[in-house]
Amino acid sequence: MPSTITHPPAPPAGGRVGGLAIALRDVAHTFTDRRGSPVPALAGVSLQARHGEVLALVGPSGCGKTTLLELICGLQAPQRGAIECEPAVLMPQRDLLLAWLSAVDNAALALRIAHVPRVRARNRAAALFAQLGLDGFEHSHPAELSGGMRQRVAFARTLLSGKPVLCLDEPFGALDAITRAEMQDWLASALASEPRTVVLVTHDVEEAIVLADRVLVLSPRPGRVVGELAVSAPRPRARTDGAVVALRERALELLARARCNTTGPA
């Protein structure tokens, strides 16, 4: 089957919710590992996301989640299936801030790449800093910031790319538990004030349910969608809310079943 990536025209300004931002149909992908042997990463993944929807993907480590994000961001072309997606930007697990740039210059990187003059790019990034609770740290270098702050700078960089779809690859995976909980609350409020289509990859089921509109459960490699949970609980959601706890139990059940199904007969 031929593989296609098409970019539909950007939605009308105003970021209204509705209409599809991402559509994957039966996408399969195999990569070659360092020793040259093929590793099937995805086996027929189909998924869709509406404009402004926060979609979480949970699954065991090595279920092809990162490959899926790279396909959505157009870093690779799928070997099978079709992807229709608005321009997407990647926020990797590690912040990957550039050590030689100040926080504000790191955040403004996408603008500088788009040939926005330095001063204007800095001003636009600095305006976002207050909103992200980073004011006063504009001129600090990454080495002087805490892990949570670096991740917020990375998020500012992601937002300022201006792309309608954000792909977050375990954005808080490298943080300690307390900082992670803070950052989840912070991301929830940031998305409430600045709605975007988000694909959030995480292995933390709770994080997925607190943040997402919909949670897709992936099987171990090669990854397939084995379950879907709609999260209709009102925001802001606490980890201890009854609805959140119940959904978490269901998601964990789905994950356990997915693991048995693939590892059992093989």
Add this chain to the structure above:
Amino acid sequence: MSEPRLQSTHAGAPQSSAAARIGRRRRRAARSLLAPLALLAILLGAWELYADAGTASSFVLPAPHEVASSLWNNAGFIAGNLVPTAEEVVLGIALALVLGFALAVLIHFSDTLRRAVYPLAVGSQALPIAVIAPLLVFWWGFGMLPKLAVIVLICFFPVLVTTVDGLGRIERDQLKLLRTLDASRWQAFRFAELPAALPAAISGARIALAVGVIGAYIAESQTITSGAHAGLGHEINADLAVLQTPRAYAAALVLFALAIACFYALTLAERALAPWAAQPGGETP
């Protein structure tokens, strides 16, 4: 049993704090100079004792006091010879840095060039200068140009190797991220690869500087020079030939100091160029 502690008396009157700070800074500077000066004194002392014992004649190993008096008596002559040598070193190293860096960037961008140029660059380091020196003189005469060519040949290599490695060391994830931010190949180079490679390139430049001075000596030894002040390398060879060993040692001492001065000048430049790479508490000149 606890040792008796010195009781620090309270001198903390506010008007003395600025003076105290300057005093502290002076003391710290003095302390950082203490170790190198002490080592130098020990080495000079051992040298003096060994030379005075008379096992080796003064033609073979002059004593430090003989070298010092020769340096003092021939200060004008040695300074006159330092000028062309220092010019060769500074210009030659500058050219070598430019060439090494430019080649590294070309090799980084083109695999074909890497395969073609890299082996030749490695081989060039095994080339005995004496073999090509006559050709260099034939092309460029008795002036500075053939000497610069020799210094460049010796010094471009460390810059090339360290810069190629530095440019290739950027993480793949970093490049992927830049691609999703729509960076072109050139922008990925300018925003990420180049600054990431700068510390490695500067390390290469440090090595180049350290060998640049001996490169100037080789260049002067292997080529012909016209004029009264032919350079320190030329002078050393001439002095050794007529058993003016103390003056040859005095000139060698000046080369020694020149290499150290160049090295620390670059350390200062590094702090300005790539402050993110300078380790806290690193070398202080």
